[in-house]
Each structure stands twice: as C-alpha cells, then as structure tokens.
Amino acid sequence: MPASHGYWLGVWRKFCKHPGALLGAFLLLCIVLAAVLAPWVAPFDPNQGGIILRLKPFGYDGHLLGTDELGRDMLSRLIYGARVSLAMGVAPVVGATIIGGGLGIVAGFYGKIANGIVMRVMDVFYAFPSVLLAVAIAGAMGGGLIDGMVALTLVFIPPMCRVAETATAQVRRLDFIEAARATGAGGWAIIRYHVIGNVLGPILVYASSLVSVSMLLSAGLSFLGLSVQPPTPDWGLMLSTLVQSIYVVPWVCALPGAAIFITSVSFSLLSNGLGEAMDVRR
C-alpha cells in the first residue's frame, strides 16, 4: 500500500488543480517579477519627464502606455510603482499577522483574563469602519510613508487577532493538547510545537485575503495624499495626480487604478484557492 502523502503536499496538489488560484498566482508572479526586475524591464527612467512630453496617448514615440502629467513614461512608472504599492500592501498585513496573530494566539490559549482584556480592546477598534480608522490615524499623525504603514497595520491587527484567537481556541480543546500537558509540556512549548502549526493554515488564508483589501486601502491612503509622497511612483498617488487630466488622455489616467485592481483580484483569487485547497471537508 503506498504511503499517504502529508497534509501540505495534498494542499499543494489541490491548489494546482484550481484554475482561479492558478490564474491569481500567475498574475501575481508577473507583477512581482516586474517589480523586482524593474531596472531591467522598464523602458524609460520613471522619474524623468519633460513638459513637451506631457500627457501623451498610448504608443506615442515608444511610450507604450503614454505619459503622465509631468511627461514621465507611464509603463515605467507603473512597473516601479509596483515596488512601492506591493510593499505598502503587504507590509502592514505581515506586521498585523505577527502582532495580531501573536496576541490572538495568546488570548485564545490562555483564555479567561488575557482573553478578556485583549478581545475587548480589539472590540473597540472593531467599532470603527476600517477606512475611517486608517484615514483618521494617518491623518492625525500627519501623513507620510511611515504614518500610512503604521495606520494600516493598526487597522488590520483586530481582524487578524480575532481569526487567530478563534483558531487557537478551537485547537486548544483538542485531545492532543491535553496529552501534551499530561507529559509535562509547559504552555510556551505547547504553543510552539502544537498550536502554531495548526493555526497557521487559517491565519495564512485570512492574511492573503487581507492583502487584497490592504492593496485597495493603502492605494486609497496614498490617493488621499496621506501615505506615499510625490515623486515616488505609487499607483494610488499616480491615480490622484492624474485625475485632473482625464479630459486630455482619459484612459492613460485610468491605468494606475487598473493595476491596483488586477493586483487585488490576484490576491483574492490566490486566497480563495488556498482556502479551498486547505479545506479538508471536500
């Protein structure tokens, strides 16, 4: 009888059979590669423009996607912008996963008082709509790259904490945890060896779906001028500066938003596929 494969191998196989997930993964790969290889892939210098070259349509003089309001090549700015926008979208989620996930695991594992304090504080932040909270924090802090990241991380900590706490609370009840305690394992050891491995799945799935939201929210913050500052290329920022020029080259101005959308959908597809692949019920 052939040995049965492990859980994660099964997840990988199911994932590879999921068309939506594969599409999302492929798109993301393209975007990430373009961002990483930007200096070699981008046709022009993203920061160099000229008044004469302002707001040119698609295909003008080698500029495949036209030029922006300062004459800079759109394609190059979109590619370089991928670096900033991706980083701004992913970093807060990573931060929130570590902080919120950690808090949630502690709250879910130790229960009673720790749980009460942590979850009630999270409830207060849950009482704010996320856009409002992000804008309020970033706005109050003055607005800038760091302020934007801090605001977004703070906004994502409560949901991450809740997911981690729920998953941990479920795992905590399982028999093997009790068995581990019976063999004398301390709380921290149990968390490290048993809990984390088991809650990582739901946490990662949720984190990937959160990145899709984070892309929209971080681009939204820079759209409002509260995050990335010019002249750094960032999709949200590009969209906000180009909006004034929609009467000249409408579809060039819509490009940064399309980039945000495609990236967000890719993460969404990826997380959907991951969630379904990890679902042992099917």
Add this chain to the structure above:
Amino acid sequence: MALAFPIAVGVSVVCFALVYIAPGDPLETVVPSDATAATIAVIKHAYGFDKPLAIQYLIWLGRVLHGNLGISIATNRPVSLEVGEALVNTLRLVALAMPAALIIGYAMGVAAARYPGRMLDRIVSGLAMFGISLPNYWVGVVLVIVFAVQWPLLPATGMAPIAPGSIGMFNWSDLRFMILPAISLALIPTGIIARSTRAAVLDVLSQDFVLTLRAKGLDEEAITRHVLRNALPQVIAVVALQFGYLMGGSILVETVFSWPGTGYLLGYAIQNRDVPLLQGIVLVLSMIFVVTNLIADLLQVRVDPRLRRG
C-alpha cells in the same frame, strides 16, 4: 448588546486620543505661531491642556455629551454644524446606494445559492469577487471618464444646490449628480452582500429541518420562505456592517466627485490640520457605526429568538 456601552466609551477614548498622536504639541493646533509665552499659558489654561490627561478626557466628554463638539479651526463655525450639514449630504448618497446594493446583492446571493456549483453560481460568485476587489475610487474615475468625458451625459463632480429644507432627490436635476457616486459606493457592498447571502442560504439549506420539510411534502415556495427567514439574521448583520462602512468610508468616493459629505469634510479637516473638526467627524461617524450594529443585533434577536444571548 450590553457590550455596546463600554465599546462606545472605548471609541470616545480613541477619538480623544487622536489629538495626541498628532506630531508636536496639541497646543500648536489652536495657538497662532507668533504668540508670546504669556498668551500661550493663557490659552493653555483656557483649553485645559495644563490638566492631567484623564481630566481633559472627562471635560471633553462632558462637552460632547452636551452636543458641543468644539469650533472648527479652518472655518470658525461650530463643528456640530459642519458635521451635521455634511452628514445630510452623505446620507443622500447612502440612501441611494444602500437599497440598490441590498436588493441586487440579495437577489444575486439567493439566485446563486439555489443552484450551487452550477453556471449561475459561478458567475455570481465571480462577479461578487470582482466587485469586492474593485477600488471604488477608481470605479468613480472610470465612470466619470465614460459618462462625463467620452459621452457628456452626467456631471463629473459636485452636488446640485439643494435647498436646506428639502430632501432633494426626487427630481432629475439633483439626482443626476448622485448617480455616478452612488454606483461607485454601491459596488463593494453589493459584492459582499451577495457573497454573504449566498453563504447564509447555503448554510440554512444544509440544516436538517429543510430535509424534514421536503419529506413532509411542503411545496417549494413555502420551503423558500422558511429558508430565507432563517438566513435573515446573517444578512441583517452584513447589511448593517456595510451601511456603517458606507457612512464611515465614503471619503474616497466623495473626494473623487467633490461631493460635500462627511468624507469630503474629513479630507478637508486633515489637509487643514483642523483637529477639532477631525475629532468631531470621527466621533460622529464611529458612533453611527456602533449604533447601527446595536440595532442590527436587536433586529437579529427579533427575527430569530434563538440568538438571544441572555
């Protein structure tokens, strides 16, 4: 439900704290830059900045509970007045966007749940995910490009000058300004409501009592009624959440369309470093969210008494 009060208190603390996360001394926001040390000390005392934080919070809370949200630094008008006017404008948009999102999203969700896994379900689920991943500010820009730039059918920005007393939605000259922003606002809630309705209905359909009803020979129409009634609490929860998000998160769409609502006012407050206005807006909007969720909780229990958490 009993949690609502402590949460409201926590929310007010966060709003109060917004002033203190601003860089620099909060005093700088109300004091002109060329003031003498004596003037600064007087103003400091008048605003109560020289008292301990907890006392300052209580004083601020007392004022707020009496309806005094302070004076806007940028416009010199009472914050409550500014917020009140802006709130009405945002409500106009939400009153248009929310019902549309609810009806369309609900219909989509129920339709998808009827034949799970089939073509209709895949299309609906795909559309829902599409809708959720769309940046609503970008949709606003694209809509303006299509309907105002390429084909000049609708105005690109602004709001019609509606007389203060009237509701101002029932004639075309006012309505035409609202269509594009309302569509932009409604997209994400529609997707989320569709997805949640579908999940809720599928959840209920998998319960034993449905099998029992079918075995009893009950006709499809009656079964559908029962199923939808049971799925209602989850739908109510999602709708309330989306309403709250629309009210609180309208800043992006309102900025694109220059729609003078609370979101636009929030942007204005941030640009002008107008802290009292910022605090006032955030407080009002988050309280609306808290109250909305409370009402949703109460409604849920009304619809399904099994949810009573007593």
